Amino acid sequence: xxxxxxxxxxxxxxxxxxxxxxxxxxxxxxxxxxxxxxxxxxxxxxxxxxxxxxxxxxxxxxxxxxxxxxxxxxxxxxxxxxxxxxxxxxxxxxxxxxxxxxxxxxxxxxxxxxxxxxxxxxxxxxxxxxxxxxxxxxxxxxxxxxxxxxxxxxxxxxxxxxxxxxxxxxxxxxxxxxxxxxxxxxxxxxxxxxxxxxxxxxxxxxxxxxxxxxxxxxxxxxxxxxxxxxxxxxxxxxxxxxxxxxxxxxxxxxxxxxxxxxxxxxxxxxxxxxxxxxxxxxxxxxxxxxxxxxxxxxxxxxxxxxxxxxxxxxxxxxxxxxxxxxxxxx
Numbered sequence: 001x002x003x004x005x006x007x008x009x010x011x012x013x014x015x016x017x018x019x020x021x022x023x024x025x026x027x028x029x030x031x032x033x034x035x036x037x038x039x040x041x042x043x044x045x046x047x048x049x050x051x052x053x054x055x056x057x058x059x060x061x062x063x064x065x066x067x068x069x070x071x072x073x074x075x076x077x078x079x080x081x082x083x084x085x086x087x088x089x090x091x092x093x094x095x096x097x098x099x100x101x102x103x104x105x106x107x108x109x110x111x112x113x114x115x116x117x118x119x120x121x122x123x124x125x126x127x128x129x130x131x132x133x134x135x136x137x138x139x140x141x142x143x144x145x146x147x148x149x150x151x152x153x154x155x156x157x158x159x160x161x162x163x164x165x166x167x168x169x170x171x172x173x174x175x176x177x178x179x180x181x182x183x184x185x186x187x188x189x190x191x192x193x194x195x196x197x198x199x200x201x202x203x204x205x206x207x208x209x210x211x212x213x214x215x216x217x218x219x220x221x222x223x224x225x226x227x228x229x230x231x232x233x234x235x236x237x238x239x240x241x242x243x244x245x246x247x248x249x250x251x252x253x254x255x256x257x258x259x260x261x262x263x264x265x266x267x268x269x270x271x272x273x274x275x276x277x278x279x280x281x282x283x284x285x286x287x288x289x290x291x292x293x294x295x296x297x298x299x300x301x302x303x304x305x306x307x308x309x310x311x312x313x314x315x316x317x318x319x320x321x322x323x324x325x326x327x328x329x330x
Contacts (some may be wrong), residue, residue: 004217011299018293022249025072028081029255055257056083058283074101099125104153120160125167133193163201177229179307180207183315206314209303233302241309244316257282261295
């Protein structure tokens with residue numbers, strides 16, 4: 001895999017700082033039952049990095065101390081970590097909302113037969129990856145048969161009240177080096193196609209830009225498209241999106257318990273800086289003491305501010321971004 005960090009660092013990004021923590025996002029490990037082309041984590045079935053019970057306990061304590069109202073669990077497939085359910089139960093017992101970033105097919109993995117019922121029974125909000133409503137596009141990005149199993153997963157969640165009483169959000173990523181289309185219009189298409197063809201309902205569609213890092217960034221380098229994609233992101237940057245980027249109110253914790261300003265910085269090894277420390281462990285810092293902290297930024301951050309903007313909660317603005325296909329040099 002190509003190292004894209006030197007390429008990213010060639011692109012300067014405006015300085016920004018933190019507000020108080022509203023969301024604690026936790027990467028429980030890189031083990032996943034899928035290997036997706038667009039995955040900025042590089043997760044897959046052969047990854048062994050997994051958060052320990054000790055670190056999960058420290059994360060729980062940090063969450064409660066921070067006063068954050070939302071625990072956002074991600075991976076890999078976060079449900080495959082042995083501490084996933086304990087963290088969910090601890091957070092919900094204190095009235096903290098929980099998001100499970102679910103790839104849907106994990107619902108059918110051995111040992112996860114009761115996962116859907118567990119999520120519904122504890123009021124966990126599900127944010128599910130479904131990069132298109134067409135089978136051929138999903139399977140091209142995520143592997144043969146993934147679309148069909150994803151539809152089975154969505155139907156199962158619907159039978160438990162997801163998409164109606166319980167929140168079920170779907171996530172769209174572009175197929176290649178382009179900006180996502182306007183979120184509202186695409187959501188309308190998703191609703192129509194998924195309901196007409198499969199009887200599926202959901203709460204919201206979240207459109208996310210592909211970050212030029214890890215597996216996707218390396219693919220861009222291999223195809224000679226990296227510089228063109230960075231130029232696209234920089235050219236579509238909007239200053240007004242800086243106020244809404246997720247790093248202002250979210251802290252990201254990796255599987256070892258170290259703090260980052262966002263999940264993307266985590267994958268690039270760019271740690272959260274505090275009082276001159278090279279990196280900060282969750283056990284060594286009160287979650288209430290980060291307001292005003294400068295955020296570590298680099299060129300990849302344009303992925304969050306380009307066009308309508310992109311965050312873990314979807315688009316930041318209603319405006320439709322320009323759709324420019326990036327081509328490999330001839």
